[in-house]
Amino acid sequence: MSGPIGLSMADLGYRLPLGDAVETGVEWLTSTFAGLFDVIKVVLVSSFDGLEYVLSAPPMWLVALVLAVLAYVAKGWRLGVGALIGFAVVQGVDQWDNAMTTLALVLVASVIALAIGIPLGIWTARNDRVSAAVRPVLDFMQTMPAFVYLIPVVIIFLAGVVPGIVATIIFALAPGVRFTELGIRQVDPEVVEAGHAFGSTPGRILRQIQLPLAQPTIMAGINQVIMLALSMVVIAGMVGAGGLGLDVVSALSRVNVALGFEAGLSVVILAIYLDRITSALADRSPVARALRATAA
């Protein structure tokens, strides 16, 4: 091949300095907002430590029993018994403590991701411009390879639990926003109009009409956020976030099939447990039941 088509930009002596720019940006962020990052760090560490303590300090059987009862209440005795068996397996492969660390990471990251994502989703549902601006950002956050987040986050927060949680929040944020926006936009416009027609305020319409009717969709979003958080938390093991991820990563580096399988299986059990519970809660909401009856 000859001619200009075969030439790369590098051959011309030019390279788009995008990566360098981002690196400079991150350095600038680190130095400028050091105080803010310290605050974030303290909040995340303390909430994680507190939750991990609650999950790990009591005897294993007590925590497992409480989690199983939660499953029973949410769905039924089958899920309760299934959860107990699953937890017994996790304990049997000696991953219980890791699993609780991972659970604490997932919960802290999910709660924060939802605390950001749901209000943002409400905003995007009510404002087309915000929606148009937020959408590409969410696309970026969701498709950027998960490992890449870890790099700047580690620079800012150093290794440990905090960068793991922050990377997880960023990674898991998108479905919370998207499902909330979708759910609110899908609410029958005539019902919203009825709210306006009878003189309701926008805030009341949101609380009394839009959020209740969007609830099943928002619950599906919550389920997705938790699932994504769980998958990211494993990757976050690489930066020393601890838990099951740490074992998975070390199994990978030592080519330890046995450890990899045991830690991986524990992740699967935790994932199934969280998924079934959150989807059961979504089904049990009064709106979901009423809407099902309407559709039938």
Next chain:
Amino acid sequence: MSALRAENVYKVFGRRSGEAVRRLEAGATRDEIKGHGTAAVIDASFEVADGETFVVMGLSGSGKSTLIRMLNGLWRPTSGRVMLGDADLSTISARDLRALRRRRVSMVFQHFALLPHRTVIENAAYPLALQDIDRTERRRRAGEALEMVGLAGWEDHLPSELSGGMRQRVGLARALAAGTDVLLMDEAFSALDPLIRREMQEQLLELQATLGKTIVFITHDLNEAMHLGDRIAVMRDGRIVQIGTSEQILSDPANDYVAQFVADVDKTRVLTAASVMVRPAAVVVTGTGPRGALREMREAQVSAAYLTDRDRTLRGVLRDEDVLAAQRAGTDSLVDITRQDVTPVKVDAPLMDIFAPSAETPLPVPVIDEHGRLVGVIPRVTLLEAMSPNELPGIDAIDAPADDEPASADLTTSGVTS
């Protein structure tokens, strides 16, 4: 004061709506301003009186839904004024508008727009909750409204457990519970099947007879419009092409479009005796003798005459042979030989109620007012011609000579309309 008033209202959707309105005002058509925006409502002006049922009728895309939404400020007019009582909806603040909607105007929606997760009574009480009325009072008033629409006993069910007609009754109860004077009904019965729709129309008429609300009713169904409306506005392509009572629209359509539209209407339900009756040819006042009665019949060339009191109160029918017999017998009183075999109809009776009396006798059916006074007659041929579908508007048929039916239509003066 009128309950609602629209003055030269325009609504154009699009970025350059102002420019679009200016061009429309200068005489541009809806298609010509497509580039500037979509004109949903063009130069609409009308007034709705207190207690009136005003129907806006048009096909989909005619702008009627946009129009009704400007009457409670869900849309703001691009130009022109909308007055709800003394409040100008085109300039009102959002806060005042909400207060106005809570107090003055409520709405019933095509697809009911109920809250699926709330019970029937909670739905009916929804506007009261927005008015910050306490729980017990709310429940009492919502219960009353539900009873009015015949849903007592269904309070604690979810809307999903109700049929379509019942759900719309909840929608209606919700609007009634709000206690507003003005009720906007947007295709309220269009999603219901025909039998239920008919039932709901009757119920609305009954409620309206006792409540006397000001109702603006949107529909694409002309029969429904004619059945419910005191007055009807016909819309086409964003413009109101005619406003009038159902009879005015039927008998005097403003243009071919309206005429075509009304061609399918069941006129027997809409037209009343008043709109087809003609002047009686021969009327004899009590006190007249047989000789005078016979002269009257001879001059009118008919074989029977109506006997009335001096104040035109109808007494009955005189047949020529009876009068002749009375004259020979030397009787002076016509009252004794008056026949009662013709059933009079009220002046506001729909034509469908006139067929039966008309079938009983070859004589024209006498039409009386609320005091029993004879105001006109309806020969059978007039009745039949009014129904004829190829006569548009139907009642032009009255102008045709009535004497082509031998012997029976003989009380009519040809060519005279009421």
